[in-house]
């Protein structure tokens with residue numbers, strides 16, 4: 001693993017690393033924020049952040065303003081990329097499929113299956129790597145935006161022993177039932193709906209998966225709300241399962257990082273109550 005850069009930020013450090021991923025079969029970069037406490041040699045908990053369509057690991061680190069809060073709360077931020085990368089990796093001209101749009105699934109269909117194994121990359125390889133090399137105490141929560149909100153929800157539902165809490169901004173909550181999800185899941189997973197449901201948060205909840213404590217924020221002025229996000233279906237499903245959850249519709253907010261920056265403090269404070277107990 002190679003350190004690409006490191007800059008001081010709120011007395012902690014924002015870093016970027018490069019490593020060869022065995023799972024994805026390519027070279028990857030990821031970002032990591034270490035709070036001041038970690039630089040002083042203490043082991044700290046971490047929040048994994050999964051970004052949305054078209055993002056790399058750098059959108060969140062440069063736009064959300066999360067470091068000020070993470071520094072105060074003593075939480076590290078692990079920020080993966082959103083797909084495999086490199087010239088040898090299959091791609092598509094569209095912004096919502098291929099590079100920048102891995103959807104956090106393990107692809108089964110050619111040519112995608114050769115590299116697009118984002119679910120295993122994050123839940124196994126990257127988290128193991130981070131715990132081996134950085135001063136982390138093993139306590140983890142997960143959050144994300146849009147496609148990354150979908151990733152955070154499915155990882156928390158499928159790996160509920162690994163994550164103490166989960167949150168999401170405008171998640172693609174029911175990908176089997178929206179155009180973004182249809183396109184990505186049919187491309188990466190084929191036509192068998194049972195394979196789709198294994199990566200669909202609403203379907204996983206309906207199947208009986210447990211959910212860690214959950215916080216979701218959704219902007220009312222999000223232009224993807226009606227067609228892509230299925231917020232009301234998520235709300236109904238969460239209520240039917242009686243999960244410990246807050247789902248908030250935030251008046252006038254859109255889908256952008258301005259929305260994320262407005263509520264990231266709430267989300268990190270929410271996770272801190274479970275990570276620091």
Ligand SMILES: N[C@@H](CCC(=O)N[C@@H](CS)C(=O)NCC(=O)O)C(=O)O
Pocket residue numbers: 051052053054055059063095145146147255256257
């Ligand atoms: N480019 C697409 C939308 C892509 C998009 O909104 N991506 C969100 C996540 S779903 C994002 O975080 N973009 C990067 C950024 O705002 O920094 C479009 O115009 O329809």
